Amino acid sequence: MNDPVLQVRDLRVYYHTPAGVVKAVDGISFDLPRGENLGLVGESGSGKSTTVQALMRLVMNPGRIEGGQALLDGIDLLKLSDEEMRHMAGARISLIPQGAMNSLNPVMRIKTQMIDTIKAHDTGPSRAAMMERIVDLLQLVGLSPDVANMYPHQLSGGMKQRVCIAMAITLQPQVIIADEPTSALDVVVQKQVMETLGQIQESINASVILVGHDMGLMAQFVDRVGIMYAGRLVELGPVEDIFEKPQHPYTRLLIGTLPSLETKGVFKGIPGMTPSLLAPPPGCTFHPRCPHATPACTRWDYDYREVRPGHWVACLAVNGDRP
Amino acid sequence: MRTFLSYCRRNPQLAVGLIMFLALLLFWLIGPLVIDTDDARPMSALPDLSPSTEYPLGTDSTGRQLLPVLLQGTLYTLQIGLIAGSVGLLVGIILGFSAGYFGGILDTIVRTGADVILTIPTLAVLVVIASLIKDRLDPQNMAAVIALLAWMWPTRTIRAQVLTLRERPYVEIARLSGMGDVKIILKELLPNLLPYLAASFVGAVSAAILAAIGLEALGLGPQTDPTLGMTIFWSIYYGAILRGMWWWWAPPMAAISYVFIGLFMISWGLDELANPRLRRAA
Amino acid sequence: MSLGYVIQRLLIFLLVIWVAMTLIFFLPKLVPGRDPVMERMTMLMASGGIQAEGITRMVEAYRSEFGLDQPLFVQYLRYLSNMIRFDFNYSLAQYPTKVLDLIALALPWTIGLLSVSVILAFILGSLAGGLLGWPKTPRVYGYLLGPFLLMSSVPFFLIGLLLIYVFAFKLKIFPIGGGSQFGQLPSLSPSYILDIVYHSILPASAIVIASLGGWALPMRGMMITTLGEDYVILAQARGLPPRRIFFQYAMRNALLPQITSLALSMGTIVSGSLLVEAIFRYPGIGSLLFTAISAFDYFTIYGVVFFIILAIALATLIIDLIYPLLDPRIRYQKQ
Numbered sequence: 001m002n003d004p005v006l007q008v009r010d011l012r013v014y015y016h017t018p019a020g021v022v023k024a025v026d027g028i029s030f031d032l033p034r035g036e037n038l039g040l041v042g043e044s045g046s047g048k049s050t051t052v053q054a055l056m057r058l059v060m061n062p063g064r065i066e067g068g069q070a071l072l073d074g075i076d077l078l079k080l081s082d083e084e085m086r087h088m089a090g091a092r093i094s095l096i097p098q099g100a101m102n103s104l105n106p107v108m109r110i111k112t113q114m115i116d117t118i119k120a121h122d123t124g125p126s127r128a129a130m131m132e133r134i135v136d137l138l139q140l141v142g143l144s145p146d147v148a149n150m151y152p153h154q155l156s157g158g159m160k161q162r163v164c165i166a167m168a169i170t171l172q173p174q175v176i177i178a179d180e181p182t183s184a185l186d187v188v189v190q191k192q193v194m195e196t197l198g199q200i201q202e203s204i205n206a207s208v209i210l211v212g213h214d215m216g217l218m219a220q221f222v223d224r225v226g227i228m229y230a231g232r233l234v235e236l237g238p239v240e241d242i243f244e245k246p247q248h249p250y251t252r253l254l255i256g257t258l259p260s261l262e263t264k265g266v267f268k269g270i271p272g273m274t275p276s277l278l279a280p281p282p283g284c285t286f287h288p289r290c291p292h293a294t295p296a297c298t299r300w301d302y303d304y305r306e307v308r309p310g311h312w313v314a315c316l317a318v319n320g321d322r323p
Numbered sequence: 324m325r326t327f328l329s330y331c332r333r334n335p336q337l338a339v340g341l342i343m344f345l346a347l348l349l350f351w352l353i354g355p356l357v358i359d360t361d362d363a364r365p366m367s368a369l370p371d372l373s374p375s376t377e378y379p380l381g382t383d384s385t386g387r388q389l390l391p392v393l394l395q396g397t398l399y400t401l402q403i404g405l406i407a408g409s410v411g412l413l414v415g416i417i418l419g420f421s422a423g424y425f426g427g428i429l430d431t432i433v434r435t436g437a438d439v440i441l442t443i444p445t446l447a448v449l450v451v452i453a454s455l456i457k458d459r460l461d462p463q464n465m466a467a468v469i470a471l472l473a474w475m476w477p478t479r480t481i482r483a484q485v486l487t488l489r490e491r492p493y494v495e496i497a498r499l500s501g502m503g504d505v506k507i508i509l510k511e512l513l514p515n516l517l518p519y520l521a522a523s524f525v526g527a528v529s530a531a532i533l534a535a536i537g538l539e540a541l542g543l544g545p546q547t548d549p550t551l552g553m554t555i556f557w558s559i560y561y562g563a564i565l566r567g568m569w570w571w572w573a574p575p576m577a578a579i580s581y582v583f584i585g586l587f588m589i590s591w592g593l594d595e596l597a598n599p600r601l602r603r604a605a
Numbered sequence: 606m607s608l609g610y611v612i613q614r615l616l617i618f619l620l621v622i623w624v625a626m627t628l629i630f631f632l633p634k635l636v637p638g639r640d641p642v643m644e645r646m647t648m649l650m651a652s653g654g655i656q657a658e659g660i661t662r663m664v665e666a667y668r669s670e671f672g673l674d675q676p677l678f679v680q681y682l683r684y685l686s687n688m689i690r691f692d693f694n695y696s697l698a699q700y701p702t703k704v705l706d707l708i709a710l711a712l713p714w715t716i717g718l719l720s721v722s723v724i725l726a727f728i729l730g731s732l733a734g735g736l737l738g739w740p741k742t743p744r745v746y747g748y749l750l751g752p753f754l755l756m757s758s759v760p761f762f763l764i765g766l767l768l769i770y771v772f773a774f775k776l777k778i779f780p781i782g783g784g785s786q787f788g789q790l791p792s793l794s795p796s797y798i799l800d801i802v803y804h805s806i807l808p809a810s811a812i813v814i815a816s817l818g819g820w821a822l823p824m825r826g827m828m829i830t831t832l833g834e835d836y837v838i839l840a841q842a843r844g845l846p847p848r849r850i851f852f853q854y855a856m857r858n859a860l861l862p863q864i865t866s867l868a869l870s871m872g873t874i875v876s877g878s879l880l881v882e883a884i885f886r887y888p889g890i891g892s893l894l895f896t897a898i899s900a901f902d903y904f905t906i907y908g909v910v911f912f913i914i915l916a917i918a919l920a921t922l923i924i925d926l927i928y929p930l931l932d933p934r935i936r937y938q939k940q
Contacts, residue, residue: 102834
């Protein structure tokens, strides 16, 4: 089966606030091949968290999914009823949340919460069978079976995050969305958690969407990277290409800001400020900060195309005026 | 003025509450011109009369006309509430600010004192006090009695607020620039706490009126002045319910409810003002 | 739950009772002029009759124990020892009945009424509040918010008055007052028990209706806050059934602060229900207090007040001890 496990087409999520319509995600499309990992990178406000919410159908008022498709093995996640989505969530597509600090119910033991996940989708197994599975899962993420009887506040941050990973893989989902899973942890624990995630992903052959803003982390983990800016994908391609031959000006600036152990240069940031999503700049939303901007960029319509196999860019300078 | 009105539209609770009290104020000012308060005295009319055009709210078993009683009673009740609430707030401000700002031994004393007294059921103590001086009660010393136990909550909340504000940078700067402590309290801390002080005031007045009515309904109120609570007490004492004399207890009840709902609206509105979180269930 | 915690709570319990007793002792001494208790008893003596004889003896005992010639400290110690043994002296209004006997008769009624009403109100109110904050509840129930708000700001007994008038007087569905049919002898027969229940419905309803709003509104706020918590969002992302999320993830956590406020509001609840008893002439300590006040029966008043304080402190203590059982963060220390 060579078709991608997840196909996202033209996803739009708008927030209808009293001040106006905020286009948090404005038409993104990507494929997630089976067994491959995709990274989604962007600054705060780029829309990556909203994308995660949309795929898990967790978008809350005043946000609304305005359009697009998200086909998981052919089933459009965005068009499912609440009850139908409930059967998918946790079972076929699952989430590793950003802040594990508070992601576990403080008044329930770990084992009870993990049993909850199992029972929500599969009422068959006996209690003993479920406990066995839980112990297996905990060991898989490098935790001792004692953890099962504990309460969340008795665990450290890294341990809690690993419990979340264990919960996310309980039912062997096809897609795992990891929303900045390590941003709250220190570097050492970060490494452990990411290694665990990698091993898991291989063992159950899931595809992971890793969302974050740490380019270094992406380089070590994912196969392809998508760069998001102001609610749109500006570039998407194999991770080596993105790092060695970035095409979009924004990507180039991002790569340029990565401190390197070899060169010693002036630490550069990206000039300008993130655009307001309420009143975005006309044409290309990046043009106010782009070193290659031309007047034509203000009239440019979002044009996302494949410049090389598997490598997509949305930029007037790169794509030219080709129809 | 315009900003005030546009704010009222966004904060309807506060607007409604203020309007309710404005209406009450009008009632207070215009009422005595139209209604003769002397008619609230016993034997100013024949007893046990049901409402009629001459006596719009009828009379009670002692011959008091109930419409003037309603006017007087509401005024007395408000008087008690406002006096007790103000005293409670004032003491609360003094103690809360001192404890919160100066800390140390003073803070420990004030805090433990307030906490211990808070755990004691206030009505119980008030009952004891009031029953001892029952015959000598009038609206003013009732307010004093209630004020004795009205200062704890304001002290606690104000102290908590002062503790958080004390660490703010602008207070540090003021202190470093040599501003005297009292001046800091008055110029830096007090203005920033106005919403909380207002909310505490409304809370204190509410609690005071509740305590007053509670005591009076048990019979522990001014024996000759017709406060709202006492009117209800007398109606129970004389069995007004059994005798179907709804006009005796229903108007005071309506008046009490009106006052409480108004106070509640204001406090709700003030809460919005202090913490503008327009939370609606998604 | 550590032993230290339990001991701390017990100490606070004892402290509160002691402070209250001390206040009750000293307050009468602070009243300017003559001792009202003494005055009252003297008045009763003067009215003559068999009662007067007993009262005269009481007055002498009173003078010798608490009279002005005794040092204050001695009076205080005597007073404390009396209180601890529940010796509240004789009722001035119903001499020769002892105050303790009056209270013993009335207390079961109050405990029964209060415990049932409070628990019912808490459960119903919290559930209602939780549902009001839950987004999947049909919109139409949102209209309940208004009435809840109004009801919660009005004192209990006013609702009681309204209920009596509508249901007892006008519609004659329920009895107008009392604990049971007048003249009935107490027994454990089903008919008697039914009768008690029948008489309790209105007073209980008054307490429940009046306090519902007080539980529902904060619960709703807590529920809305809890729903925004990460663990609720993750629970949804794991595909847990809505009912499970509502009860185990949302309510269980939102309920914790509610229980704390239950402890804090015991005072208000008890005070309010005393008045409800008075209105309904329900034979609990509320009515006892009401009649004692009208009759200047000081000893009964002090006895009842002492019991009220004891009851509230005890209830607070119990809740304080139960809370750790519900919140594992307090029960288990971090490892």
